[in-house]
Amino acid sequence: METAGVEVLVAGGGAAGLVAALAAADAGASVLLVERDPVLAGTTAMSTGLIPAAGTPEQAAAGIADSPALLARDILAKHGGRTDAGVVERLAAESAPAVAWLQRHGVPLSLVTGFTYPGHSVMRMMGTPNRTGAELVAALARAVEAAGVAIVTRARLADVEAGPDGRIAAAVLERPDGAVERIGCGALVLALGGFAGNAEAVARFLPEMAGATMHGHPGCRGDWLALAERLGAALADLDSYQGHGGLAAGHGVPILWPSMTEGGVQVNRAGLRFHDESRGYSEAAAAVNAEPGGVAWSIWDARIQQVLDQFDDTRDARAAGAILEADSVAELAARTGLPEAALGATLAEVAELTRSGAPCPFGRRFAPRPPLAPPFHAARVTGALFHTQGGMVVDTDARVQRRDGRPLPNLFAAGGTARGLSGPGASGYIAGNGLLAATGLGRLAGRSAAQAARETRP
Numbered sequence: 001m002e003t004a005g006v007e008v009l010v011a012g013g014g015a016a017g018l019v020a021a022l023a024a025a026d027a028g029a030s031v032l033l034v035e036r037d038p039v040l041a042g043t044t045a046m047s048t049g050l051i052p053a054a055g056t057p058e059q060a061a062a063g064i065a066d067s068p069a070l071l072a073r074d075i076l077a078k079h080g081g082r083t084d085a086g087v088v089e090r091l092a093a094e095s096a097p098a099v100a101w102l103q104r105h106g107v108p109l110s111l112v113t114g115f116t117y118p119g120h121s122v123m124r125m126m127g128t129p130n131r132t133g134a135e136l137v138a139a140l141a142r143a144v145e146a147a148g149v150a151i152v153t154r155a156r157l158a159d160v161e162a163g164p165d166g167r168i169a170a171a172v173l174e175r176p177d178g179a180v181e182r183i184g185c186g187a188l189v190l191a192l193g194g195f196a197g198n199a200e201a202v203a204r205f206l207p208e209m210a211g212a213t214m215h216g217h218p219g220c221r222g223d224w225l226a227l228a229e230r231l232g233a234a235l236a237d238l239d240s241y242q243g244h245g246g247l248a249a250g251h252g253v254p255i256l257w258p259s260m261t262e263g264g265v266q267v268n269r270a271g272l273r274f275h276d277e278s279r280g281y282s283e284a285a286a287a288v289n290a291e292p293g294g295v296a297w298s299i300w301d302a303r304i305q306q307v308l309d310q311f312d313d314t315r316d317a318r319a320a321g322a323i324l325e326a327d328s329v330a331e332l333a334a335r336t337g338l339p340e341a342a343l344g345a346t347l348a349e350v351a352e353l354t355r356s357g358a359p360c361p362f363g364r365r366f367a368p369r370p371p372l373a374p375p376f377h378a379a380r381v382t383g384a385l386f387h388t389q390g391g392m393v394v395d396t397d398a399r400v401q402r403r404d405g406r407p408l409p410n411l412f413a414a415g416g417t418a419r420g421l422s423g424p425g426a427s428g429y430i431a432g433n434g435l436l437a438a439t440g441l442g443r444l445a446g447r448s449a450a451q452a453a454r455e456t457r458p
Ligand SMILES: Cc1cc2nc3c(=O)[nH]c(=O)nc-3n(C[C@H](O)[C@H](O)[C@H](O)COP(=O)(O)OP(=O)(O)OC[C@H]3O[C@@H](n4cnc5c(N)ncnc54)[C@H](O)[C@@H]3O)c2cc1C
Pocket: 011, 012, 013, 014, 015, 016, 017, 034, 035, 036, 037, 040, 041, 042, 043, 044, 045, 046, 047, 048, 049, 050, 051, 133, 155, 156, 157, 158, 191, 192, 193, 194, 215, 216, 217, 219, 220, 221, 222, 223, 242, 254, 386, 387, 414, 415, 416, 417, 431, 432, 433, 434, 435, 436, 438
């Protein structure tokens, strides 16, 4: 079946697709957004929804000195610059204007205070009132609808029609009943998320996470991998991913990482620490999974719990019974089943390191935060795969590049479908890289796609 064409077709209804659709509509294009699921959600709705932005008025009001250059430096420092610095710098430069633009479209973003995430020099995360991705998706969907974007759900982008020069002429959509629709378009934005929901691709590209718990959107199946192959699009960093070393085992709720960075620790079944928890939650996933049983106990205290309580995720974790409390080391050992002598020795060593300021054997320094004090809080956790970070190579306008380095004429990618900002592997991810690539590249992709469609208008 053939339907009349649109100027910009956006495939995928997570943050990247919604922001791209909004930007393309703002630029005056007719826009159709197609989403395979019955509702708009994606990984974005499962997330904490925090977007980094440097140089915002909210930071200035809080007395925080920040700049796009510092944000770009922080992102690049985590992996030694092993990604396209030009893309990182562009997204950092656009981060504060993008947040202000989203706020003008009614997306309620405010500065998250109280702690900084590992790898970030200053507080710069912007989040919705309850710090949830579901709120972010709902606000973006309202803005997109108000901007006049047509949204079709239960429509999977199955294929594209492209000319010999790689110019996309139409998208081929597949409906749940098997019906196929062809929709002509002046430009196409691919915002299909990553491939964490495709076990075969995970085993191939991220072998260390094969078999790990997947706590992302199962519909992110990397349908774009085959499209990239056919169109000759360049792919990079397919081994890159966002893991999390603190998913409450058996509960499927993340115990947010300030539990560690504010002074908490992880111990294995023997009651022993096994890594530097302050490096980041992403690389912690493989570290936890390498311990016996693929589990660890995260331990923190009431002071840190206050920091965690600003997040809906924490309320979910409490409601699920994932967090236990203990008034003493003996009670903590009894409730967790950890050996009391080893647990006591570990916590005593951490207290001593906190007082002395010396680094632990894994290189972590606990000072200047206060030592952990009873009542303790603890959760049994495992290492999970959240979202993949490798994808189609894009330039600073989100234009997809061919393997020979030339851009494809009217194809754009954003979010998990594009090469992210995290370099290869798991250790290059810092908090916010996911939604910065989704919202930042999404905005650039939407604008560029509107421009490309206008240039090809008959
Ligand atoms: C628990 C958790 C917490 C997180 N917290 C944060 C955070 O606070 N900050 C941060 O920066 N990042 C965070 N992330 C990562 C972040 O959620 C992702 O990087 C981001 O949501 C990716 O957005 P996206 O639009 O690319 O993908 P998604 O939100 O996954 O959207 C992709 C959409 O495409 C659809 N789709 C797939 N294939 C097709 C197809 N063929 N046709 C049509 N539609 C298709 C999917 O159904 C989906 O709706 C978190 C991730 C998790 C799992």
